[in-house]
Structures are given as structure tokens and as C-alpha cells.
Amino acid sequence: MDNIITFEDFTKVDIRVGTIVDVDDFPEAIKPAYKLKIDFGSLGIKTSSAQITTLYKKEDLLNRQILAVVNFPTKQIANVMSQCLVLGAVDQSDVILLHPESQVKNGTAVS
Template identity: 50%
Template sequence: MHLTHDPASHSAEETEFDTFLKVDVRAGRIVRAEAFPEARNPAYKLWIDFGPGIGEKKSAAQITEHYALDDLPGQTVMAVVNFPPRQIGPVRSEVLVLGFADQDGAIRLARPDGDVPLGARLS
């Protein structure tokens, strides 16, 4: 699951810092990835381990352009863990995996640039 943003807009509407603090972004490690042929747009099903306290969560992610299924397990990603789950076809997506659209609109994952503990919160 990912949200799209119009690249032509320069900035988002201003928000309060307390609003930002309500969004819980955590680091997790992909433990399993599968094809998601039922998805309307090409996507993968991901199982992501966020460590003790949060545990393993499922997500659907439209990241097929830049990532092969076999390369995803073991990768650390960032995800919003406190949005309500969304039903995407037969998959109940529990977290929102974060990424950026490249010049062609294909998603590149947002990831920490080094090792961080599973479940580490963006600060």
C-alpha cells in the first residue's frame, strides 16, 4: 500500500508538529514476499517484522518495477504502523510501507541507511 503525491506541487499544507508526532513510522525487516496477482496494479504481498511489541504485519506494496521478490526478504523498510488496516482485494494491509515515486512514477522504498533495531521509531 502506498499513497501518491502530485510531484508538480511544491509543498504540502502546513501542519502542527503534534500532528506529525501522531504518525508512528517504524523500521521493520521484510521476512517474506509473494506475488499479488489479484491486485489491480502490479504489487507484492509483504510480511514485515517490527520486533517485540509490534510483531509481524502484512502489507501490499506497488514496488514491482524496482524490486524482485527474491531480493526483498531481509531488507529493512520504513512503514506507518498506526493507520487502520485496509482491505486491498483479498489482502488485509496492516501497515503503509513508505517510498518515493521516481521520475516515471515507480516506487523506490524509503529505508534507513544503516542498521537500526526492528521497531525503531522515526524521530
């Protein structure tokens, strides 16, 4: 493995649990995606986009808990300012969202 990081590198990544509270189509994206608003509790509601239209319908995503990195700098994706990176496992070209096994408080840190 060529991409070895230190434990100190890992501790800089802030992964939190959030609940998707709004899902919209994102036709401006180059690849099919949704615009998401995610509630991270005391961290507030953050916006992101996710290329997950193949496996997930909008109504299936609403109120679903997910994991996301919340301490990346804001990044513009088409006309959306993405404030977090939703985490998923990539199976061929499909993204399968990562989520807690049980309901937890929004904003809970993952360690």
C-alpha cells in the same frame, strides 16, 4: 504549500523500521504489487502490499529493512488486510523504498 500540518499532527504518525520476512506475488491487486510480511520487533509481524514490482525482485526484498507507518487502521486491498503503509519516494511512476542507512533493531521509531 497548501497541506501545512502542525508538529502535533506529525507526532501522531508512528513510523517504524521493519524487516521484510516474506514476499509473495499479489495477482489479485489491480496494479502489479507484492504481498509483504514485515517484522517490526515487539510490534509483531504486519502484512502490507506494495506496488514495487518494477524496480524490485522478490529475492531482493527478502530480509531488507524498510520504513513504514504502523498506526493506520487496517485497510482491505483485494484479498489482503494491509496493516501498515510501506514508505517510498515516487520517481515518475516508480516507487523507491525508504530504508535506514545502517541495520537497526526492528521496531525502532523514526523521529
